Amino acid sequence: SPDNLDECLNLDDIEALATKKISRKAWGYYYSAADDLHSKSLNNTVYSSILMRPRVFVDCTRCDTSTTLLGHKVNVPFYVSPAAMARLGHPDGEAGIAKACGTYGAMQIISNNASQTVEQVVEGKEGQMFGWQLYVQMDRKKSEDMLARIKKLPQIKFICLTLDAPVPGKREHDERTKSGGGVGANLPVRSAVQQGSASTTKPHPEEKSARLEERLEGDDSAGGVGKALFAGTAPDLTWKTTLPWLRKHTDLPIVLKGLQTHEDAYIASLHAPQVKGIILSNHGGRALDTAPPSIHTLLEIRKYCPEVLSRLEVYVDGGIRRGTDVVKALCLGAKGVGLGRSPLFGNGAGGVAGVERVLEILKAETETAMRLLGVEHISQLGPQHVNARAVERD
Ligand code: FNR
8 A cells, every 4th residue: 555645546545545644533533434334335336337428539638627616716626525623634634625725726615623713724815715614503602603703704605504414423433443642643622613712713723622622532432523523513403494594694605515315405496596505415424324325316306306406506525536436426417526535534644745636636537537538628518428327216
């Protein structure tokens, strides 16, 4: 297995390198998924059942991977999904991921539970596109204070409200792994909200949530990083009550994350244009095990309510490992494709340079896939370029 970033030729190599470098605690948290990891492994394998339909005699001298996401230009159609606790893997953390995204013109969604403050992550990154992901807190005032902080950051272009994990899934790798030592092993686990100090624009990085630290530092019975992070998250969100509440506290476009059925995608589309996008996701298999891979939900939408795709921007994430995966999702109607674990493992494998390697590999693979498929621009990709019959189900 690879010993350095140069030897990493694909995203699996990056994960293997990171696994050697990061603490057991970080690995357990990043790698873990719910129960028996069925959804996670389906995410990772489903794209291989979708076949390409490459066209020949097409001039592929040029290849342009740029596109627009929610009206903002980006250089690549994949983006960094919100994922907590990047500094568990490497001190560069979420700000390092942002730096790498700057190099590649990629969008990043910053997690509610990032290990650095949102102000630290976006500082000096005026030209970049960010979203901020919200886990509504039981104490609504905490979320309202965060939304007020977000208002002051012009780099943040939308609010991503995550809905698929009102309670954490049962993640046994996370529960089992002991602190163990290594990079990030002693990093206090706390969310941006729990970093408190919502009234200041720049909370001091050393501020801590003593309660969470107590539960995690050297405490093997803590139940894992995930459970600790979820303490305080509201389980009582509804279509009826939460969207009006959120609209009251932000003017930014809203993107709903974690939709897993065509029924919910359709309901979301009735909330357009207030809701501008949806992210089909099973949370990297970390919430309800045996929930469908997002590409299944996308195919359901195509079949039962294709109008959703014109009313909203539809995004997918989960199991994106190759440029061909990216291209297939776009062919089936996704506007953009999210990467959850890969940037975290990239960061663990080498900080900013590791995340840059992830983006570099995926961009090159996406270009190769587009060229071999016979398209020059993202906008030319369509369902005619794939055969997804093996994956289509009711
Ligand atoms: C996540 N994910 C996630 N999602 C979210 O909305 N808020 C969050 O804080 C987190 N945190 C988080 C931590 C870790 C370690 C992982 C692996 C994932 C889910 C994430 O945004 C995304 O949906 C999946 O990770 C995508 O699947 P892949 O790319 O990891 O297969």
